Amino acid sequence: MIRFHGVSKYFPTKRGRHYVVRDVSLEIPDHVNVGVLGRNGAGKTTLMRLIAGVDIPNKGRIERHGRLSWPMGIAQGMQGAMTGRENARFVCRIQGIARDAIPEKLDFVRGFAELGDYFDMPVSTYSSGMRARLNFAVSMVVDFDCYIIDELTAVGDLAFAQKSRKMFKDRRDRASFIKVSHNLKELASDCDAGLLLDRGTLTYFADIAEAIAAYRTLTRQSA
Numbered sequence: 542m543i544r545f546h547g548v549s550k551y552f553p554t555k556r557g558r559h560y561v562v563r564d565v566s567l568e569i570p571d572h573v574n575v576g577v578l579g580r581n582g583a584g585k586t587t588l589m590r591l592i593a594g595v596d597i598p599n600k601g602r603i604e605r606h607g608r609l610s611w612p613m614g615i616a617q618g619m620q621g622a623m624t625g626r627e628n629a630r631f632v633c634r635i636q637g638i639a640r641d642a643i644p645e646k647l648d649f650v651r652g653f654a655e656l657g658d659y660f661d662m663p664v665s666t667y668s669s670g671m672r673a674r675l676n677f678a679v680s681m682v683v684d685f686d687c688y689i690i691d692e693l694t695a696v697g698d699l700a701f702a703q704k705s706r707k708m709f710k711d712r713r714d715r716a717s718f719i720k721v722s723h724n725l726k727e728l729a730s731d732c733d734a735g736l737l738l739d740r741g742t743l744t745y746f747a748d749i750a751e752a753i754a755a756y757r758t759l760t761r762q763s764a
């Protein structure tokens with residue numbers, strides 16, 4: 542369960558504060574796959590960073606129960622001077638994976654991220670897509686209760702995105718996700734519930750179809 546208690550997040554601009562969320566209180570239940578909707582620049586990436594705890598609110602707090610992943614999909618979070626293998630090994634260690642289980646996890650990451658020989662080269666030599674695939678594959682070796690996914694389709698090609706979606710389907714009974722996507726068809730088929738972000742307000746819909754309908758109304762109004 543994730544609970545927002547009076548959460549505000551803003552960025553200072555020349556014209557004053559730009560609010561991504563303003564005084565938001567809501568609850569995201571456990572075991573529910575949630576699709577995050579919002580227009581370009583609404584603040585979806587910032588919201589995912591807040592939920593994952595890699596960014597903090599200006600006001601209020603976010604209560605989290607269970608193990609949440611870091612934001613996946615974006616090409617961040619890996620040490621450029623270290624190789625993909627070293628990064629993956631480091632994460633395995635800090636996440637408490639048994640030493641003798643690590644080689645198998647590293648093989649999985651190398652294969653899943655489709656890095657080939659680059660796995661043993663510094664991450665600074667990777668393309669942003671390769672970094673994001675590494676980030677994604679590494680998070681898959683940890684048993685999180687909830688995965689925070691920011692635009693998976695931006696991670697790589699369609700085949701990678703499909704493979705990743707299948708991975709979540711296979712884990713459905715033990716893990717859920719909160720994901721941002723501009724692909725409404727994908728959200729409708731993969732998610733149970735929705736979060737709609739618009740001009741500082743964040744609304745939780747227990748039914749993804751209702752969230753998509755509200756988002757469509759919003760985009761029609763601003764068209």
Ligand SMILES: Nc1ncnc2c1ncn2[C@@H]1O[C@H](COP(=O)(O)OP(=O)(O)OP(=O)(O)O)[C@@H](O)[C@H]1O
Nearest residue numbers: 552553559561579580581582583584585586587588
């Ligand atoms: N570090 C920052 N400093 C100032 N403004 C920022 C910062 N990070 C984001 N913003 C602004 O906050 C708003 C939300 O950005 P964010 O990237 O979270 O939106 P988004 O909904 O994910 O966008 P998109 O759909 O285009 O990917 C944008 O207007 C952006 O310019």
